Amino acid sequence: MSVAGQMLETYPKDLGGVDREKLLACIEACFECAQSCTACADACLSEDTVAELTKCVRTNLDCADQCDTTGRVLSRHTGYDANLTRAILEACEQACKTCADECEAHASMHEHCRVCGEMCRRCQRACRELIDSL
Amino acid sequence: MSVAGQMLETYPKDLGGVDREKLLACIEACFECAQSCTACADACLSEDTVAELTKCVRTNLDCADQCDTTGRVLSRHTGYDANLTRAILEACEQACKTCADECEAHASMHEHCRVCGEMCRRCQRACRELIDSL
Amino acid sequence: MSVAGQMLETYPKDLGGVDREKLLACIEACFECAQSCTACADACLSEDTVAELTKCVRTNLDCADQCDTTGRVLSRHTGYDANLTRAILEACEQACKTCADECEAHASMHEHCRVCGEMCRRCQRACRELIDSL
């Protein structure tokens, strides 16, 4: 089991009615997506055609930041607030959608955009599935 | 002028039709609120009654993270995406509201909760005013 | 291969003489450790004995923040600066050591501290091995 999965298992109080599988999938996707977007922004910077990739860099940076925050919020269970969780998941779903759209537009030219676009799409779906299960 | 204000002034391209005053107020509120929530979480930890403040700690940590992300996203203007900006501002408004409600419940007992609750309420309003101006 | 591994593979320029295996291990450990420390801080908050765990919460929060920053810095390769990389890795090694020491002190009582302490120790070693390979 992943470390994130073990941390979820060892939480000492009740997790309420949350779907553990969807929660864990979303936590893991958020941290992976924060990493891939950080790396994709940097890879875009190193391309000779960086001037055509500035929107991609920016969207990657936004998505990395929102995924980071979402992964942290979802890793906390004490004093759960459904309104906050939902609002943050919706922001993250949007950040991932925007970034996936942008990365996919460059996927045929740049492998890092292809890999990162797929990661963003996966994280977008994980957010949506968790929202729908709340 | 604050450093954040100078950075906004020296952005080399057009900022579009954004309300600069509301944008700057929101950027500054987000960074100040990230700091005050980080400090309030820690101050709660040091109280003898920490066991009664665990929800306040958690809400402060969430609010600090979301304000941090929002302050960063608002500090970027390249490749502006209105849907993303709006979704992140709405998440931040909610995080600030949740945290202000929680801090205010302890404001008569703990000065740090009073100061932080006021900061969260101010940041909540700054987010709302910026959303309404978009 | 992990997404982080794929992002490293698809970086379009030369990575210099870096040890790719140690770099990837350290990137992955930093993101996993940021997650586990965020979760352990929250799990400590939910313990009935939270008043005895406040130093553990604080150390977890510091370690989560420094691991997050280190994971991001290591995910960037453009305009590499050895002095900066080394200083940030040394701060992260120290943050992980401090947190591992603290978590281990509670490991026999709290499973989340045991899991998180092991993760911190692993991240501490990954930082040291990467520093030594620079």
Place this chain on the structure above:
Amino acid sequence: MSVAGQMLETYPKDLGGVDREKLLACIEACFECAQSCTACADACLSEDTVAELTKCVRTNLDCADQCDTTGRVLSRHTGYDANLTRAILEACEQACKTCADECEAHASMHEHCRVCGEMCRRCQRACRELIDSL
């Protein structure tokens, strides 16, 4: 008094022998510098000569992340650990120095680099003064 100053004043326990003025100056500099570096990275992205500014973008992103972490760590006082504080301040001093050097190299061409370079230099000094006072 700033909100950060009020939060320091309302911390309920003893702050130990720390120099409050230097601590507050460093906390405020870290948050301001995190903002200015985030904005400078974005301003560089929007320059027509972005291809010559990629190292500046990268250094700004690293400095923003490390300043953010340092500002958070310094905002916590519970369970103070001198070794950790020192290591993180040294990493931050180095990040600010690297970024100030880079921004200053472009200061005559780009006003945002001039403003941000001055901010980084100020934060670098605030870190050093706090280290020397520990």
